[in-house]
Amino acid sequence: MRSPAEGPPAAGRMRRKPDLKLPLPQRDPTVAVPLPLPPPSANSMAPPPTVSGQTIPTPNLSDLDRVRRIGSGSGGMVWMVRHRPTGRIYAMKVIYGNHEDAIRRQICREIEILRTADSPFVVRCHGMFDQAGEIQILLEYMDGGSLEGHRISSERFLADVARQVLTGLAYLHRQRIVHRDIKPSNLLINAARQVKIADFGVGRMLAQTMDPCNSSVGTIAYMSPERINTDLNHGIYDGYAGDIWSFGLSILEFYLGRFPFGENMGRLGDWASLMCAICYSNPPEAPATASKEFRSFISCCLQKEPGRRPTAVQLLQHPFITHQSPLSSSSSSSSSMPHP
Incomplete structure (x- = not known):
């Protein structure tokens, strides 16, 4: 028996029983444990949203200027932003905090789903930026804000x-x-x-x-x-x-x-x-x-x-x-x- 001080066996030493094999564990086929999916490839990204049949590409983050803050909460805030080349107004939801890689990959998958949403009754998602620990989601801007706290008697x-x-x-x-x-x-x-x-x-x-x-x-x-x-x-x-x-x-x-x-x-x-x-x-x-x-x-x-x-x-x-x-x-x- 080798003592711990002797260290591991030499790399060139042959195993005494080279044909020794261990049986693989048997898995219950009724129990499935899903493995995490790899990050989506660039080719799997959803197509850019369209308005009146015209494709609107995702603006570059460097072309977006923050105009004013329009909402805030624990962990993030929402800004009105302007796209300098076109003058188009968007809402930018900025989420602070460090998120695990698995969470970030899941967010990217969900953004792909949201970008495919094409209904005039659903706020459009134009894309996501992941930079310097911030997750920034570019959304359609609704100038009237939310209906929270409003009474509609009619x-x-x-x-x-x-x-x-x-x-x-x-x-x-x-x-x-x-x-x-x-x-x-x-x-x-x-x-x-x-x-x-x-x-x-x-x-x-x-x-x-x-x-x-x-x-x-x-x-x-x-x-x-x-x-x-x-x-x-x-x-x-x-x-x-x-x-x-x-x-x-x-x-x-x-x-x-x-x-x-x-x-x-x-x-x-x-x-x-x-x-x-x-x-x-x-x-x-x-x-x-x-x-x-x-x-x-x-x-x-x-x-x-x-x-x-x-x-x-x-x-x-x-x-x-x-x-x-x-x-x-x-x-x-x-x-x-x-x-x-």
Whole structure:
């Protein structure tokens, strides 16, 4: 027996049993452990987005000037930026922090998916820059900001908002994309009263990566009951139906001018009470002063059983949507946008 001080055997020494082989471990074929995929090649990048059939290439980062800050939060901020060669305005979401290589590769994959999204009701993603520890996501600029904190008392206007969001959701769901974070702050509007869905996919993943507690608390108020408590639906979670619940809660909040489960619910730290209210109390209802079409519409969205919630396509055929004539964007102006 060799002592530790003698070191490893000489490189030229022959093994005593050169034909010795060890049996390979047997793997249960029913258990699959996926391996991480390699980073995407340059040829696998999604095609650049188009507007009116014209391709818009991703601008160079060096050609973008930051104009002013338009939003901020823990771990990042959003800037209005101008593309010097064309004068085009974009929004740039800047995420701080050091992310592991696996996270960065996943972000790149999700950006590829987001860049293929081609709907006038979904905020367009123009690309991503990864530089000096910052992840910068270039997005379509919406000059009206988010609808968070706005009250929309006009049912005609609210039906138009609902129609646009539902059309965006129907598009995402057809692409097998579940948003999972529909809420007023993720619904953006511009001066032409166009409403678009934002912050799906990579935005949600980045938020969870930066601050899991904050992202969980920030979105729980709009989560469906079966997502909070999986026992309510036999452990089955349907993300598409979950989006419909969050959508209905947001539309009702616009009408009421407050969070439907209570204006201060969850904001004073009593998240346990909020979760119990969502899971075990009756769903919120539109007030009796609202039209019967609107009350029915909200009731359809806020069904406790996810299987009873209509799809986005089905809700587009609801009388609340079809009986209201769409508002003309040409007759709209920034002054006619909703006010808090």
